[in-house]
Amino acid sequence: MRLDSGKELILRKIKDGTIIDHIPAGQALNLLKLMGITGREGFTVALVMNVESKKLGKKDIIKVEGLELKPEDTSKVALIAPMATINVVKNYEVVEKRKAVPPEIVEGVLRCRNPNCITNKPNEPVKPRFRTVNFKPPKLVCEYCGYVMTYEDIVKQLLSEQ
């Protein structure tokens, strides 16, 4: 990575891997943590934070060489980086581009923060389930008890479970 003439930021092209663009400014480290990337896995990781973006004002970008993000991880990414763009790169070409759209129903990923919610009762065959009522930033409502999970609640919980 080098900074070019102080204005433009250039990251080296990756051969095979994943680029996540349009991450809300300041969330790149949280996102890496959520993806389980500690730096000890051997992937080449490039990360820029708080760069200017036409869409977001400021944004973060992550490039990970050698990692292909599984489709089931997209919804988790979306909860921390809603509307981020996930680019799958193969042989220096972007072969797939997908938006990290928070799913309408989030099931099993998060626990309800309401201690009196039935989904927190042990010994009941019930998975926590939330309905997305706002996409950016994500705001989820528990389908069982009506508790509202804010973006801050979601980020905190996803990270504490890593």
Add this chain to the structure above:
Amino acid sequence: MLRGRDILTILDLSREDLELIFRETDKLLELKGGTLDLLKGKIMATAFFEPSTRTRLSFQTAMIRLGGEVLDLGEVDKSSIAKGENISDTIRMLDSYADVIVIRHRLEGAAKLAAEVAENPVINAGDGSRNHPTQALIDLYTIRRFRGKVDGLTIGVLGDLKYGRATNSFIASLTMFKVNMIYLISPPQLRVREDTKELLVNAGIEFKEVERLEEVVSELDVLYASRIQKERFPDPSEYELVKGSYIITPETLRNAKDELIILHPLPRVDEIDFRVDSLPYAKYFEQARLGVPVRMALLKLILGG
């Protein structure tokens, strides 16, 4: 329209559903007493995982008066729950015996879980601190009966607006009407939750949070009182400080309109002075009495009698 449906929150019902239930209640009230055979051969199971007097008995009375039969899970500490059986398995068992299940539970969302497990309709008789849909039906019906309508009225809701399942369901139910104004009267610690407020905002209902009944009593058409529980206050002295402001006495009602009606989901402890019982405002015992016909109407419509 209601046949076979679960009733988990008051907002599961539409304004049309409410009107249908109210018309049915009107008809049942005309019959005055006696037992009908509209639900002959049908069985209602009541599963109260939390104590209840009025709600359980009025559901059971309603079913008996429709000619149906009642199965009661009994006290939880004497049933298989005490042996560690979970809600889902208990409900699955009741579902195989009965045509409709009425459930009350301490945990929020218990009724929804029951409805997912059961094939037959489930009626929420109160779970957690949000939902008590049949109480809200009774509240609305009582207002309609004594004031002719709910639309256009100025309504005060007093007491525990944060944890009270009856107050929360009642406030939510008002979003289906065009009320003039809602005053939310409570100590700061027990103010209505943000999500309930959001319901009011989204429905375009004007409301105001106040701390003293005296400030607004002269404007009210309906005063809905509820119990403030001592346990809600981390410091008992805080409770002692506020409780006086939320007790309804003939004196606090000095400036009330003649047509004001006072409702309360009961049980009351000391929040309504006994002297108020004999005033024309007091409609809470009538309200409790209407619990039976309203629940009869609901059971009849759900079971298609």
